[in-house]
Amino acid sequence: MDTQVGTAFSHFYGSITPPDSYLQLAMRRVRKLATDITRASSMDGPWYAFLGYRLMGSYARRTAIRQSSDVDVMFEFAAGDSPHAHDSLSLLTYLEECLSELLGGAADLSRMREVVSVSFPGEVTIDILPCIKSSRGGYLFPGGFGRWAVTDPDTQNAYFKERCDASRIDLSKFTRGIKQWNVENGGILRSYHLEAMVANVADKLGDNYSIATLRFYETYAEGLSVQDPAGQQGDLSSYLTPCQRKAVSVLIENYRNKAHLAVSAQDDRRYTQAVEAWARVYGPCFPSPDEQ
Missing domain, CATH: 1.10.1410 (Poly(a)-polymerase, middle domain)
Structure with missing residues (x-):
């Protein structure tokens, strides 16, 4: 050429290409959220144990662009004994309520009810995908309107x-x-x-x-x-x-x-x-x- x-x-x-500082700031926010969720007391309804998080999506694959720069993160949970614990909407609602309590209402469900979006004005927006490890491999995540979908980030x-x-x-x-x-x-x-x-x-x-x-x-x-x-x-x-x-x-x-x-x-x-x-x-x- x-x-x-x-x-x-x-x-x-x-x-x-988004600056490296954008992702670094987002991951500092994610680490703080993960620590706070781990320490948070259980809420009413189905209870989930937080197991950890991982970066996923465009930032994980170095394909993010400035004009579409939300950072995607997976939060993994273990389901409790509640009969509703394996309902995708319950998991999503649990995460939204937990984050809203920690952040003073700054967490919102996506329109399709797949992720919880957390915005820090003037800084970053983080889309958090709650998941449960599937016995068949991969992870179950809310697939929209109460459905489950499967993802396999390792593959x-x-x-x-x-x-x-x-x-x-x-x-x-x-x-x-x-x-x-x-x-x-x-x-x-x-x-x-x-x-x-x-x-x-x-x-x-x-x-x-x-x-x-x-x-x-x-x-x-x-x-x-x-x-x-x-x-x-x-x-x-x-x-x-x-x-x-x-x-x-x-x-x-x-x-x-x-x-x-x-x-x-x-x-x-x-x-x-x-x-x-x-x-x-x-x-x-x-x-x-x-x-x-």
Whole structure:
């Protein structure tokens, strides 16, 4: 890749990456919450013993971007003897009430009733996923509206590490760029789905970010389906309505053409025009030639 184009990509990835201090602050808050929950007296209703926490999601995989920077953390509990102890909504409500008491009401259930969101104004937002270890492997977590769902972060982490190792580029960095593109175009695709899409083609992306972008669009212009690498959720594109699926496919086809023009400009050594073309692909966070 030409130095001018390579520098533009480097500046782009740097501009969309959250500072290390953001995660460090979030984890200090998490450690304090974990300590307080451990010490908290039991509340009315089903009782759960707090066992520990772990970072998960985009920050754990180094794929978080500034415009979608909530920190995801899993809190593991052991269920008590109450007949309601294995009800997902009871677990979620228990965590919300416990955190609200500790923080003076700053904890809220998500709209889909899957996580408890804790906001520290001017600092960080932390989404806490309460889980119980499953006897069949993985963890049970509230799947929305009282349902249970299953996650397996160990299998996820092993898969994404293997795919990063198979790639000839920095896959986490490239994933952040694709997430930023998604945000700039309405944010229809979910974060985990996008990460799995990128990981699925990790060994086919080539050795630079220009070619990787073009190959990503070429692959998914034909369809958005990709299986959950943890083997729990099936087709990760299943949340899309037919209308959304069509809209995203048209969008990717359009950006495949834009990426092709950018790569052609590079091949012709028209590097300034190539940088301008990549800015039309990735949006205003991608630097123009006079911003480098």
